[in-house]
Amino acid sequence: MLERRAAVRAAGRRLLQRGARGVRNVTPRKRLLAYLAILGPGMITANAGNDAGGIATFASVGADQGYRLLWILIPITISLGLVQEMCARMGAVTGKGLADLIRERFGVRWTALVMLALLIANGGVTVSEFVGIAAATELFGIPRFLSVPLAAVSIWWLVVKGSYQRVERVFLLMTVVFLGYVASAFLAQPEWTKVAAGLVRPSFSFDSAYLFTLVAVVGTTISPYMQVYIQSSVVEKGVTFENYRRTRIDVWVGTVFAILIVFFIVISTAATLHRNDIQVSSAADAAHALQPLAGVYAEALFAVGLFGASMLAAGVLPLATAYSVSEALGFEKGVSRSFREAPIFLGIFTFLVAVGAAIAVLPNLPLIKVLLVTQVINGLLLPVILFAVLRLVNDKELMADRVNGPLYNIAAWATAIVVTLLSLLLILVTIFPRLVFF
């Protein structure tokens, strides 16, 4: 009797005999969800570039240069896609974040340098997000010395108390407003022949304003935080090289989609602002480009989108930076830790939020100018990250046979070198404004 172990195990055998044995089918619904879950990091990351700084930069590009700079979007799409794909691939193959890999392969000194660059670049972008919050709320008539500290405190509170993820979706939804630029671009009736010409005919100038805009565009589309972010998301989602194909598609689709939005922002601002010789010097100016679509509601619509995008990034960015730095340097991390347990992690996060908010409330701050400058800082620091990424992705010990192919490498190195040259050139013409090349 007792060998039956009170029939515990036998329960299954009975059903087995009845023929119940079979493997549960994965339902199509589950498959679809799995697909949607994985189709994500690339899309989110690439489109995160269209934040406050991004909108300001692209609006300025359209307003100042008209369609002249459109051509740059094509090489930028390729470069952004390449860079993001390399990071996503590293995440899938190694299962480690970019900061981790830099620490493990390059040692302490290089890590310190890269992390410093990341800290400064992300600090700049965080400032730009709070400036975005200021600009957005001022469109509604709320002074920034009121709205910015309030936003900073609530972001800090939400993140540390762990309910930020729920609020995040609201902010994300608000950014859908920026899709309005697509409609606006068509309604503004741009001269499509000029658009086409601007897209295919490269123009270049050693004019410092032109270079400034160019580096800002590069800096805001290929921001250093995006590489760190996408690699972490890929690791977090548990993508392995076996199911990496979908992630590759996601990265490229996301990149093309993000740049398409940029394309329409530039067109709509060029067709409305550049045509009337309006320079973008305030958020209200940038909102004008939405008038063909929204008429008198353009400002309100723009303000909602800008607020959502800025709040979203103002929370995520300092947090992601604190994670990266803590991870690379091996400090305790996590928002659930107390200040005593994780002083550096929470310190960095608090510092970035506080400094970002403090700079944004400075009186008489030229908002749009600040937004542009932060994107230029991004552009200047980008080479540091790019060269680190390139060395890592070609490391055979790390990537085995998943290193870049020769053609891929040529394109990727070209990106890194061109971005570096552009940055150097900008520094040069800024220091010596009278330098004449031709």
Next chain:
Amino acid sequence: MLYLSQVLGRPIRDLEGESVATVKDVITRLGEDDHPQIIGIVARYRRRDFFVSRWRITEISEAGVRLNSDVLNLKPFERREGEVLLARNVLDKQLIDVDGKRVVRVNDVQLIEVAGAWRVTGADVSLQGLWRRLAPAGFMGTRKPVEVIDWADVGYLATDEATVQLKSASGKLARLHPVEIARLAEALSYHHGSEVVGSLDDETAAETLEEMPAAQQARIIGDMDEERAADILEWMSPDEAADVLGDLPEEKAEELLGLMEGEEQADVAELLPYEDDTAGGLMTTEFVTLPRELTVGAAIARLREMAETPNMIYYLYVVEAEDSWQLIGVIALRSLILADQTAPLAEVMRTEFQSAHPGEAAKEVAQRIAEYNLLALPVVDQAGDILGIITVDDAMEILLPKNWRQRLPRLFA
């Protein structure tokens, strides 16, 4: 006492004090020893690496290494099986600190000379350790005490070198609770996390896996050697094992199922046809049934003699007869112990009880368990046969919001 960073790059001098090479790395061999001995040094001279055995070294200090001979063996260095290069495999890598129950990154390695032999004694994880390497040589900075993890507490070394044997001392990891091991394994990269699980014995590995998110369970089991995976699945509770198999590709799941032992295989196979979000998908097949004619005393005796007692014995399910599955009543362990020893179960059992059908929505069943304050709920088919039970912890998993279940913040979720 020395730190690895104070030795790396320093000159190696011969008898005359002539610098003949520089220190590139320090070699040890991880093994049974809590504090492994240094067995030699990788020397670098003119872009070539060669091995210097510890027998040739008279002194190691901040000034460098002194040799006891003028002759150097210039045979190129090749790492042998089981050897660990401290700079290459340990420095800047992550490890599991069993004592502090956390994953840390090695900022420096502490070396101590004991009775003429240098040993690896600890991993410096403090800011000071970082500073020591960042600051220019000779600049010591603060005198604050450093935070060093005793090498004896290193449970796992997350290095990518596949040939580093014994990098995980599973005996040390097994001192931790499976919940803790799972949390630590999740903090590491996926590859290292599954290595940690793989290094545990079957039972601990199964318990650890059960504490991990479903997707990760399936990934780790799916990537494992099939025989081993099947062994671990056998140790898991049938409902968890069925969930894992359900998340795997069909062929793989069928293969693993085929490799499992008879009884465990049957238990799991029975659960597989049920959808995740139904009572059937939630239930487990580990429960105790007793025939109605048994006396209370005999029932207690039988419970005591069971070789494999299921976790859930607070409710005992009374069936029509020895070979029957017809559920007619439930007895709580408490009533069983308090009842008259000679009374038959049929007299003590409760005939009014809650039950669920296998197709019922998991959420509703879970709510019912919470509402009636039950520890478990039997799942009964059309014919009135008991199929399995749903325990309160499985019900909680459904009812609690996601954030509660995974306390660790997920940044990019």
